[in-house]
Amino acid sequence: MGATASAGSTPIVRESRPTRPSRSSGWIAAWLPAIPLLALVALGLVGPAIVLVAQTFVDAGGFTVAQWTRVLGQAVNQEAIVTSVALGLCSATISLIIGAPVAALVSRMLAGGRAFWLGLLNVAANFGGIGLAFAYLATLGSVGMLTLIIQSLLPSFVPPRSSSVIALLLAYEYTNIPLFVLLTIPAFGVLRDEWWEAAQTASATRVQFWRRVGIPVLTPFLASGWLLIFTWAIGIYGIAYGLAGQSGGTGARIITLQIGSAIQSDVLNGTARAGVLSVVLMAIATVSLLSYRALLRRALRWF
Amino acid sequence: MSAAAPAVAAPNRRAGAGGTARRAAEAALFLGLGLYFAVPMIAVLLYSLATRWTAEVLPEAYTLTWWQSTLADPEILAAFQTTLVLATLTAAVDVALVVPAAYWARVRNPRIRPLVETSAAIPFALPYLVIGFALLQFSGIVAPGLQGTFPLVVLGHCAIAFPFVYWAVDGSMAAAGIERLSEAGETCGAPPWQIIRRIVFPNITPGIVSGSLLAFATSFGEFALTQMVGRGIYTIPIWSASAIRSYSGESGDFNRLAVVTMISFFVLFVLSAIVVYFNRGQAARLLPGAATVDKREQP
Numbered sequence: 001m002g003a004t005a006s007a008g009s010t011p012i013v014r015e016s017r018p019t020r021p022s023r024s025s026g027w028i029a030a031w032l033p034a035i036p037l038l039a040l041v042a043l044g045l046v047g048p049a050i051v052l053v054a055q056t057f058v059d060a061g062g063f064t065v066a067q068w069t070r071v072l073g074q075a076v077n078q079e080a081i082v083t084s085v086a087l088g089l090c091s092a093t094i095s096l097i098i099g100a101p102v103a104a105l106v107s108r109m110l111a112g113g114r115a116f117w118l119g120l121l122n123v124a125a126n127f128g129g130i131g132l133a134f135a136y137l138a139t140l141g142s143v144g145m146l147t148l149i150i151q152s153l154l155p156s157f158v159p160p161r162s163s164s165v166i167a168l169l170l171a172y173e174y175t176n177i178p179l180f181v182l183l184t185i186p187a188f189g190v191l192r193d194e195w196w197e198a199a200q201t202a203s204a205t206r207v208q209f210w211r212r213v214g215i216p217v218l219t220p221f222l223a224s225g226w227l228l229i230f231t232w233a234i235g236i237y238g239i240a241y242g243l244a245g246q247s248g249g250t251g252a253r254i255i256t257l258q259i260g261s262a263i264q265s266d267v268l269n270g271t272a273r274a275g276v277l278s279v280v281l282m283a284i285a286t287v288s289l290l291s292y293r294a295l296l297r298r299a300l301r302w303f
Numbered sequence: 304m305s306a307a308a309p310a311v312a313a314p315n316r317r318a319g320a321g322g323t324a325r326r327a328a329e330a331a332l333f334l335g336l337g338l339y340f341a342v343p344m345i346a347v348l349l350y351s352l353a354t355r356w357t358a359e360v361l362p363e364a365y366t367l368t369w370w371q372s373t374l375a376d377p378e379i380l381a382a383f384q385t386t387l388v389l390a391t392l393t394a395a396v397d398v399a400l401v402v403p404a405a406y407w408a409r410v411r412n413p414r415i416r417p418l419v420e421t422s423a424a425i426p427f428a429l430p431y432l433v434i435g436f437a438l439l440q441f442s443g444i445v446a447p448g449l450q451g452t453f454p455l456v457v458l459g460h461c462a463i464a465f466p467f468v469y470w471a472v473d474g475s476m477a478a479a480g481i482e483r484l485s486e487a488g489e490t491c492g493a494p495p496w497q498i499i500r501r502i503v504f505p506n507i508t509p510g511i512v513s514g515s516l517l518a519f520a521t522s523f524g525e526f527a528l529t530q531m532v533g534r535g536i537y538t539i540p541i542w543s544a545s546a547i548r549s550y551s552g553e554s555g556d557f558n559r560l561a562v563v564t565m566i567s568f569f570v571l572f573v574l575s576a577i578v579v580y581f582n583r584g585q586a587a588r589l590l591p592g593a594a595t596v597d598k599r600e601q602p
Contacts, residue, residue: 045462049429052437130540131540145345174343237526238527274436
């Protein structure tokens with residue numbers, strides 16, 4: 001019966017085909033409204049990315065890896081890559097350690113308190129760039145407010161140099177912790193009250209519940225939040241540019257600052273250095289994004 | 304049985320001597336968090352109002368001079384104007400490009416969706432600095448005449464901000480059930496432009512508002528990309544960066560920067576508040592891409 005029905009319906013579909021407009025105009029109708037957006041992507045993102053990668057492998061003589069060996073062989077660039085990755089790891093880990101308990105608590109709040117903290121976290125998460133760098137200087141700079149307060153209690157206190165890695169880390173956390181909380185709050189909704197009740201019925205302790213149920217369920221969510229913070233922290237430029245301000249090149253060496261200064265001051269070698277370092281950042285970001293997607297797929301089993 | 308279970312569970316959850324200690328720890332955590340958010344803001348605000356502030360815990364005296372001189376400074380006003388025009392254009396262009404594409408992906412051609420979603424992942428993952436440098440190199444080959452011009456900066460800002468608009472608009476379309484609404488419109492014989500204007504737009508207003516505000520905010524605060532591709536385009540972040548770099552210790556430099564920072568912060572605060580309101584208490588950035596993976600898992 002089923003076979004006859006499907007056999008009977010096939011000719012009807014075939015018959016309707018010739019009545020459609022020609023193949024090319026059908027293609028246009030199917031894609032036209034999306035073409036402006038796809039053109040923006042092609043001109044603003046994909047085309048530039050291809051050119052950027054290609055340029056690092058091409059010179060006057062054709063294909064070459066000379067730029068890569070030269071740039072990656074320089075101690076400055078090696079130091080920048082190591083520092084950036086370490087900064088990203090530390091930043092993401094601190095965000096996880098502080099952010100996860102905060103997310104757990106905010107997710108259990110009543111509507112009023114929840115909206116207040118979500119709003120506050122949202123503002124802090126969106127505050128970045130030069131403004132945040134200045135806020136850091138006004139707080140923990142050599143004459144910052146917190147510096148002056150601490151010095152009035154402890155006269156020997158000297159704040160970390162504003163261009164040092166520690167200062168960058170402190171400033172990054174101002175947006176990264178709230179971002180981490182916002183990213184992971186939905187995950188805590190996954191832990192259903194019934195599971196805790198079921199665990200109690202089986203006379204499990206709170207510790208056992210978290211070890212056997214809570215943490216395993218949350219791990220993929222927390223790990224994907226960690227990965228995003230890691231990826232974004234490596235790519236931060238504005239805050240670092242503002243904080244490195246008065247150091248005159250003696251501050252922390254990180255990839256993004258090296259790219260910026262290579263373009264602005266290094267006339268001979270600048271484009272090659274900026275290109276290779278940019279592609280390094282691109283590679284890190286791509287690997288992180290793919291891992292993020294894989295993790296997310298695992299995490300979403302619980303929805 | 305099932306009705307009794309929560310009654311047993313509820314007191315258990317808060318019972319024991321650990322309850323008060325836990326409360327105290329929670330209170331301390333949130334107090335610390337509140338201070339951590341507030342102190343830098345208060346410091347910037349005081350800087351914008353301080354006459355001199357180098358030795359004491361609080362400024363020696365307060366004044367509105369910096370606010371007056373900053374708001375009368377033609378350079379800063381011009382930078383604000385440029386920033387606002389750029390951010391408005393970015394939001395408007397992104398909405399104009401994203402809405403038709405997202406709509407068509409839903410009602411006609413589902414093959415648009417994976418393309419757009421993969422594209423949205425690019426600015427999501429890549430640092431804006433790298434996108435800016437790539438755009439600089441690309442424009443050097445394709446259109447050297449555009450380098451350092453305003454249109455190129457607009458193109459860059461639109462390219463990095465469009466995912467926010469897409470996620471917001473697409474989410475709104477899903478919530479409104481735009482496929483069925485559109486079908487109903489077609490059944491009544493409405494032409495496509497009328498469907499878009501009178502059915503699609505009114506039903507996805509929350510998505511358009513929050514999407515365009517997020518795009519506006521992204522453009523408003525963007526520094527790395529503007530610095531890369533817009534030599535000579537003078538926005539507020541660019542002005543702030545040169546102010547912070549050229550700081551000579553002279554009184555006034557940092558105070559004016561404090562005023563500008565307060566104003567930008569206030570703008571971002573208002574935008575965030577509106578977005579949070581339109582998302583009804585939901586955070587604006589929920590694990591981006593989560594919906595995508597979810598839908599692909601269940602075709």
